[in-house]
Amino acid sequence: MTANVVSPILVGRAGQLATLEAALAEAGRGRPATVLIGGEAGIGKSRLVSEFAERARGAGARVLTGGCLELGADGLPFAPFTSVLRELVRDLGADGVAGLLPSGATRELARLLPEFGQPAGSDDAGQARARLFEQMLILFEQLAERGPVILIVEDAHWADRSTRDLLAFLVRNQQVLDGALIAVTYRSDELHRMHPLRPLLAELDRVDWVARIELDRLSRGDTDDLVARITGRQPPEDVLAAVYRRTEGNPLFVEALIGDGENLGSGLPDSLRDLLVASVRRLPEPTQDVVRVASAGGERIGHALLAAVIGLDEPALASALRPAVAANVLLTDSDGYLFRHSLIREAVHDELLPGERGKLHGRFAEAINNDPQLVLPGRAPVEQAYHWYAAHDLTWALISAWQAAAESGKTLAYAEQLAMLSRVLELWDQVPDAAQQIGTEHLAVLEAAVRVAELTGEYDRGVTFTQAALREVDVAAEPTRAGLLYDARGHLKYLLGRTDYVADLREAVRLVPADPPSSARARVLERLTHDQYQRHGGWSAAEFQAAAEEAVATARQVGDRATEAAALITLACAEPVTNLDQVHAWLAEARAVAARAQAYQPLLRADITESDVLEGLGQHERAAAVAREGIATARDYGLARTSGVILAINLAEPLVSLGRWDEATDVIERTLQLLPPLLGRSGLYRLSGDVALARGDLAAAAESVASNRAVLFGTKFKDERQLPLARLDTELRLASGRPAEALSVVDDALGWFDASPSPRYAWPLLVAGARACAAAAAARDDALTARAAALRGRLRAEADRLAADGIAQQARRLTFAAEMMRADRALAGAVNGDGAATGAGPGDLRVAWDAAAQAWETASEPYPLALALLRSAEAALNAGDHDGGADPLRRAAALAEQLGAVPLRDDVALLARRARISLGPGEGTDRQASAAGPTARDSRTERERLGLTAREFEVLRLVAAGRSNPEIASELFISAKTASVHVSNILGKLGVASRGEAAATAHRLRLFDSFPEPPQASASGRR
Ligand SMILES: Nc1ncnc2c1ncn2[C@@H]1O[C@H](COP(=O)(O)OP(=O)(O)O)[C@@H](O)[C@H]1O
């Protein structure tokens, strides 16, 4: 009979094709698009994407396909990307591909494909991986710029971790890939509960531009159609019914069933798997033998490898296999063979007898061992490891796992490297003289595992490995080795955010001898000083200085420039910021040393440190300039996602200070798009939270606080992270009218203060704390007042021992003093219960705020400046100085307007209205109404409908808030008599008899929803 084995045309699947076409069109419009295609084995995922790819190719798209291999779990890291690169090199030539990348960039790609020459050295292993990822992104970006590109990753359920990571990275960063579509297939029936692809799919599902397609079995109609297409004729109805009943519409099984030719529909095998095996059983015996051998070789086997394993020459092999190819059991390509479907391979492999299976894998391993050229370059160790393990040859499994670990390390596939090292450790006891076999002792394997665990971010496992290593090391005989293990464990604990790391780092320094000087000595000293320069571990300054200087001197003696530069930067970090010249001197020296050694990590760290120090001192412009330059350097080195993120934070921060909020937001958003590591993200969230809060977007600010809390939960306390977060949280709660909660946040945060909190981060929190006290006092609740009074004492005590370095910190100290004065007055009023303040008068308060305003002006920080001006105006007006209040108020209005600081602008407008101050030329009542937002504008029409004047409307607002006439008078800067006249007019116009009724009317009409604050809290509560 002349039946095909597969249908020449695609049956059904119109909807899914349309989804893919639409995604491609979307990509063509420059928007990112990814499609995830799930479905059981044999359902037609590959057929669908290849059909789609064919059409797209016809329309001029470049299609790059890479498949994950079942060996993946054992480590064929980055397998699909290696195939994609190979395909590209075939098309464009190695030079053509290299030409797409910034110069030198192929050094990382060389790790995947030897065609690109020698891989870069692995001195900076952790960063190399980040660079590799970025280079793949740039490569696709460049290709996409030249025309539509489709990247297809097949069978992601077999993806190794490195592949999953890179895939996730590309999808998340797809926005830069103008015109590229990513399509991923996976077997949904393989995804058991713990399958590692699951979390990735869940994560990608949350990305806006990712769509999922689930391929179902074919309908009865489509199945009939498929049968007809395959057989080339219309089979009788009973056959069609039998095929559908038996296969339930899975095309692969339909093909297998029909392959049975004459017997179509009769004598059906018991299981679907048998069905697949049956297609092999129909082949001639010698062919079957070869196919069985091939089933042990993995998804794709080279001609030469298979020939070597079978012991035939290639022509003989080809003729033995011809029937298998004719029956479509095997497919051929230029390099070798692959099964038409991996389910067929699995079925055949499962049929092998256990002894036979082990022997076959052994033959593959041996063949590769004899001639590594039989597999793709660089793959021999990994493939051997797979085969020896499957062959249950423990000795060779051990040896090859050790070699595979080294190979994976070269390709930056650290997760796979760790898996191989773990296997070595697992097999160790079962192999006599294991150490001789691999020429390495057990302890050295553990040490390698420690290093790799750090690189993969598996810090906990790293600690476990160091524990084991420390039990084995002979401290007396090898103190340096033991010291380095303590050093590693201490650093791992540090990375885990654990507080018990210092003891380990100190032990390392104690163990590694100073004489003779060694690179190890320099490194443990550098680490100890670096990891704790921020004051953990209770060092004295002298002790610290001595250790850091010894690190520099030792590194210099042994010519370890990278460590020397690192230690110099640590010295700069530890230098009191007031010695700015000395800080610069250390950094300049560090840069010079690093440049000579081409050690760009210290170079970037110098930029990070310098921008940070400058910002802390209030030199925002300079800080921004240094950070901006550093970002460019980081990008050049492919480190945009790591060091580059820290620098982006160091750029956004001064921009926020300078009031250049749109620019800062831009930097933050662009950086977040790179999906940086979690801690980096937390800094960015916090800064965007600051801007959101100042602009009145409380929801966004609340989200920022929440995500920050989540990120920082359980990490080691650090001033620079937790204190700004507590400050933001405090202000958010004040802005939301929750002074009690604000007090608690400040209370907690003060609990974290230790002997010497960093003034840079402590002052802003103290200022927020003082504001919280004032707001709490204004709430007139006895319990709250008592808490505020207690907190005030603690705040003052902390402030008394805090230095204020540089103009920004001095401005904060002045602001703190002014806020405290305000809090004192509010508390005094709350305690006396009469609203009359004692102690410092409004005149003193005004002086205090003017001083703060002046300092902010010098520091070029418009937002706190505007705030201080508002308070100064308020104090002037309270003191009866109408004209003295007008000027600062107008300036505050202009600044708030420029910044888009809506709540501040509203507070200013409100005070201006109460005091009847026009906010400047061209800003009449309309201007004021619009300043108060849309609700207020609506209220204005409402007011006119009620026939109230603007002044009466203000008075009504206070009546509705339950204020007495004297209170109204003091808030609006009018006499009590005038207030009472206004009130009776209002009652008349509203046609009500009492203040209570007037208030009820106002509430019913929702006149004042935009001004919900209680007295004074309106002034303090907002900020
Ligand atoms: N819609 C279809 N029309 C025709 N043949 C199909 C269709 N879907 C799948 N097939 C055939 O069924 C077999 C299995 O499909 P395949 O795409 O390899 O499955 P999967 O990738 O989902 O495991 C292939 O030989 C394929 O050609």
Ligand SMILES: [Mg+2]
């Ligand atoms: Mg497939």
